[in-house]
Amino acid sequence: MDDLTTYASNTWCVGCGDFGIFQAIKDAVKRLEGLGIGRDRLIMTAGIGCHGKIFDYLALSGFYSLHGRAVSTAQGIKIANPDLSVICFEGDGSAFGEGIEHLIFAAKRNIDVTVFLHHNSVYGLTTGQASPLSEKGFRGRSTPRGSQDPPLDPVTLMLDSGASFIGRGYTAKLPQLTDLMVKAILHKGFSFVDIIQPCVSFNNTYTKYAPIVEDLDRPASTREEAWMIAQRKDKVPLGVIYGSKEAPWERQVPKGGQMSKEERHKRIRSLLGA
Amino acid sequence: MDDLTTYASNTWCVGCGDFGIFQAIKDAVKRLEGLGIGRDRLIMTAGIGCHGKIFDYLALSGFYSLHGRAVSTAQGIKIANPDLSVICFEGDGSAFGEGIEHLIFAAKRNIDVTVFLHHNSVYGLTTGQASPLSEKGFRGRSTPRGSQDPPLDPVTLMLDSGASFIGRGYTAKLPQLTDLMVKAILHKGFSFVDIIQPCVSFNNTYTKYAPIVEDLDRPASTREEAWMIAQRKDKVPLGVIYGSKEAPWERQVPKGGQMSKEERHKRIRSLLGA
Amino acid sequence: MTSDPFTFLVGGKAGEGVKSAAGSAADLFSEMGRHVFQMDDYQSLIRGGHNFSMVSSDIEPIWSHHSKADLIVCLDQKSYDLHKEHVSDRGLVVLNEGAVEGEGAFVPLIKEARKYPKPELRLGLGAFTVLCAVMGMPEDDLKRILEREYPKDREVNLAYGLSIYHATNESVGQRFDPRPGTFKGSRILTGNEAIALGAASAGLDVYYAYPMTPSSSILHYLAAHDRDLGVEVVHAESEIAVINMAIGSTYVGARAMVGTSGGGFALMDEAISLAGMVESPILSILSSRPGPSTGVPTYTAQADLDFALGRGFGEFPQIVASPGSVEEAFYLASEMLDLVWRFQTPGIILTEKHLSESAMNVKLDVERASYPQPLMHTSGEYKRYSLTDNGISPLLFPPSPQMIKWNSYEHDEAGITTEDAGTIEKMADKRLAKEKALIRQMIGMRTVNTFGGGPVIMTYGSTTMSVMEALRISGIEAKVIQPVYLRPFPVWEMKAYMKESPVVVEQSCSGMFARLLREKAGITASHVIRRYDGRPFDPKELSERLKEMI
């Protein structure tokens, strides 16, 4: 057991893609330390689902949030203390079902938090119902004859909502995933990493993705280009899809100058005209 | 007072774009009657905001829903009785702020309801705060120094989410708006009409839009093309932007065969093995 | 007829078929005409960890599993370590040879399974076969039963099962001889299945849900039987969508229901208030687990009582009821659907994981289920919120040439928004009148169950089952009072007990139910027996605590 792993016993299924994400983030944390981002300043939040269990296993400070709300919790942390780097582990049910509004608005704000999407296209922890990212026809316990509608595309939606960094990784390609994580965390502004994460128990997509994943040569240089990349059906591009230097969300009240009790009271007295 | 107007006293501000929407829907209802869709089968839902007041004024059956939930209410009506045509009047705060998840999933399902967006880029009824569709820099009572982030684009988002009919109208161009409404309601599947609706009290956009609106020659023939149209910044295209014949959401339990009490009890007895 | 209890416990990792082994055992005992209770204890994970299931059965009606088992089959070491003390005096512990160390009889469960693909998946079948063997089942019966219970991969399963059968016969032989009973023709159902079927019997048209333990099996069951039952099932994007869609469906006259647990129901709160205002008859199932917040998802608790009773803002009538057994769950679901349609107001069935996911064999009479027949508008001008003496306005559904307006704002009789002081007051009075009418109706109904006689014990919900079983096995004479309806609280019945100092039994830390009794009916408990570690009461332990107190 390394020093980034807690004593919690790991209950992911053998072969689950989540192990890859766990390994990659540990490697990323170590790389970031080399780059001056100490693990004390790296705060995680997590949604509820199999993905969220990373909260118990990873020895970082953080907040195990509600199903669907980890992106809001993350933003609240960042807003209150912009000196922290905030990373958010989310499931596709949690982030694109229950709490999709928060993801869209975090991207719109371009707030400097990073979201890692455990994209297994299924509700894992609740035993395999269709998720918003499940293929049409997915047979789960709530759709025994197959789901009716096509999946949302996370990259397209994040792009159109205003995310300034978008990447896609695959739990079977760890060095690339680690790399993406480091880049996403270093990015100033909202960053989103779509991580293909097969669920061996309810949606084993290793065989589906293995032949169609493909590394991108270079990131798209415009949103249009990135959108086109996202529309590809034949291949699933991996790597940084888009990255731009748009101004991130900023506090209106500079945090550096957090006011003393005395200063505050003085100002309130003057507001009260007393 | 015509027979589509109730006795409720109208409290929209003089000059409000909502009057245009009110007139257009009344004209559309009459046109639809000519096409065999009686007003008894046309059910409306409305969100909470200035837009929602149309519920009180328009003499149709319907459901004055919650802020942000009119699209869900509409779907519940359609699911329970697919023989009805369901139209939903929504504000940009209600539909793209509070309840954006429902809009996205209605589009994803391609369920046969129609959403009319009162797009005034402001929270009207709560006295002028920035909405998710407000321009960057909008000064409202919650953003006195100007809002920080750019607006979402409703057409792009609806397109990404899977809407099969998308149009844009303008309250200053009534015949076109009426036309769009009729087409949207006749469309089988999820239809969305983005209606530019100036708010004379808090965001008077008549002068902004008048010079830049432009009629589209023809609808886009692919989603890609439609997406490109939506990205245009110089002109604001009006008319049908996209329309396709994708299979709409369908009941799994055919409504036609709604079961008698006797039949149901028989089947339950057999399920119980009794 | 004397008692002849028998309890089977099987433990192992998630994914090893523990639950289905227990399910097969339950089928077996039920077929023998015995009464059966099955309780599954599992963790919030998909593979690994520790799960166990218990099946208790008797020739008399039985209300709970017992925590001392006659046969314990340990598929893994953890099961042995955790449960070795739970063996009854005459009991037997069977160990998975090669995988588990300890005292007991070794059976080569995994060894034999390794001869076939996916050996772990077969262990449950092996455990069930052990049970059959120690009960002395003839080989032919076993074959027949295995084919029925494990129809997939038939050949392999049969071969494996027979090898375990022979191995068990060799190492243990017949050890038990549970007597056949007379309870024939019953059906094994979980509480959730009973609720689903009860609602379906009352004409449920649409069920909306977002998965959440321990309510999800209602969704799964109805989705699996949608066409059979004529119930449209929608798994929507969130609980907020769920409840708003469902309320939308009631607008056109569809009988709609939703189900969730605390977190999801909290999200529905705004819409419960909406239902109060538009007067929508929406029925919600709230199945509890330990909270607050995400809490302990797969375990049981009764700490959502205050929550269930305090839904929504503003004033409007609400109905909350909680069933005390699987059988009651069935009839109550239909009765509640009837009530919400009669009074056009939201209702909640409050239950807990212990009832939702435990199974009993029951005989149900579909004809006894209620079937809603709401008050319909017949003729003349229609006004959705017409003022009547009892506050109930007749219903009319589209399509109709008349205007039917449901409105979340305060409204006039026609459903048009109002800010007029007089109308605001009248409409508040109308909703209050409905509450009074509801109480009049309830006074004529059975709202409280009473069992037996003697010193008084008060309890409710799934804990009723634990109390009943504790009394049964210990022979304590007591009178059990179980309010089925919790809002409006049946003070008219309960005030008869104002002078009593009952023992209260509940699964909450702060004693919520005892407080409710005190505040609503002036009943002060002499003792409050609480359990709040996520586990249901063990009837034996409970009976000992009860003995000290009464």
Place this chain on the structure above:
Amino acid sequence: MTSDPFTFLVGGKAGEGVKSAAGSAADLFSEMGRHVFQMDDYQSLIRGGHNFSMVSSDIEPIWSHHSKADLIVCLDQKSYDLHKEHVSDRGLVVLNEGAVEGEGAFVPLIKEARKYPKPELRLGLGAFTVLCAVMGMPEDDLKRILEREYPKDREVNLAYGLSIYHATNESVGQRFDPRPGTFKGSRILTGNEAIALGAASAGLDVYYAYPMTPSSSILHYLAAHDRDLGVEVVHAESEIAVINMAIGSTYVGARAMVGTSGGGFALMDEAISLAGMVESPILSILSSRPGPSTGVPTYTAQADLDFALGRGFGEFPQIVASPGSVEEAFYLASEMLDLVWRFQTPGIILTEKHLSESAMNVKLDVERASYPQPLMHTSGEYKRYSLTDNGISPLLFPPSPQMIKWNSYEHDEAGITTEDAGTIEKMADKRLAKEKALIRQMIGMRTVNTFGGGPVIMTYGSTTMSVMEALRISGIEAKVIQPVYLRPFPVWEMKAYMKESPVVVEQSCSGMFARLLREKAGITASHVIRRYDGRPFDPKELSERLKEMI
């Protein structure tokens, strides 16, 4: 010092400046050293409709507007039709000449305004000028005051004002001579502003909200003064985002607050339970309007009492308090922020439109505000949920080399998820221990206000103001008991009144507060005076009803 009441009423359409005319009048009386109460009655619309505002003032402390006015200025016909009966015996009605028909003095308000652009927007200024004139204000004073109150478009406003001044002098002349008082150096604040300032005094760092009447003015006020006060203000996408962001902010030690009304607060319910579990000190402002559901957005009610008291699922301590005046709102906001940080659990300030949006002039002592100083971890290994006698675990905020884990699942001391029975029980006990510690703390605090002596009247929240004013103006001797804290309910103080049969006054239809008194403290009301038409009590009418009863 005898009483010298004076009431000004101005009515017109939304957009005509009714509210700001009343605001200017309030400033004027306040400057005279008089006590002031301003109540705005407006509809849920932006232009048109009917709004009116009332400013009552006296040389003695005053707690409410009066509904009989000494001067009524009717900008439109509706105002006249609705308010002509509301004139006091000595009172005067002024009519907008040419626009309003009726009995009274005509002043050419709109006629003169038409000489300038946007005439409607100036009517409020005109109404205010009428007030100045009938009070005999010298022309120079008027000029100074108009320049201060209407700084925009100065020239035109002054010219218009003077024309109205002369016209009024001609047609009416001086009619009133309200005496100057001694209450100098005060500041006019609404309840919402007082809450905002009270929280800011207690070190508020972040305020999150989504607009909702009648809470929105907290958002507007703090947004307008964010840098002055050092409070970051975020208008997020929904109330669910609001509360989850706010709770996230508390994780890093920021004092966070949210504000909303019933609908928005209902949506926050899941996160309130989250706060209970992670032990987040989050303070919420719940400002009520008539419900259920969308209800009547711009009016007042006290029908969310049960709602405020019953938030969240599962068991955890909660603090609910409701201020009875603008002054109390200020101190209570700071005290509540202190308490939630001390006990690391969610708190709610329950108030109503009538207090939130009504204004009083007050003198506040910022030094008397509380300032949270939570228990911090000092040394050694850090465990977020360390078990202590009183259940309170020390806090530590990132960045820190230690691991700080807040967890919505049930957890061990370090914050790691658990399903262990023993740990589940311990953590439930820990949260219950905090509740007990909270009660011990509250026993040493002022939790109930009592005023005067005589027969007992019980009330709470903004209705306290109506009751106090009713007593003052009628000279009825009575003892007013106002529980400021509602959860935990201060039974230790209230049980002193168990033998009383108080008159209860509240703004709910079903008598929620009376029920609370009965259920929690065994206090049975002799009479419950209820008003639930969206309007606050009129002190005069209330005093007459009280007279009959005590």
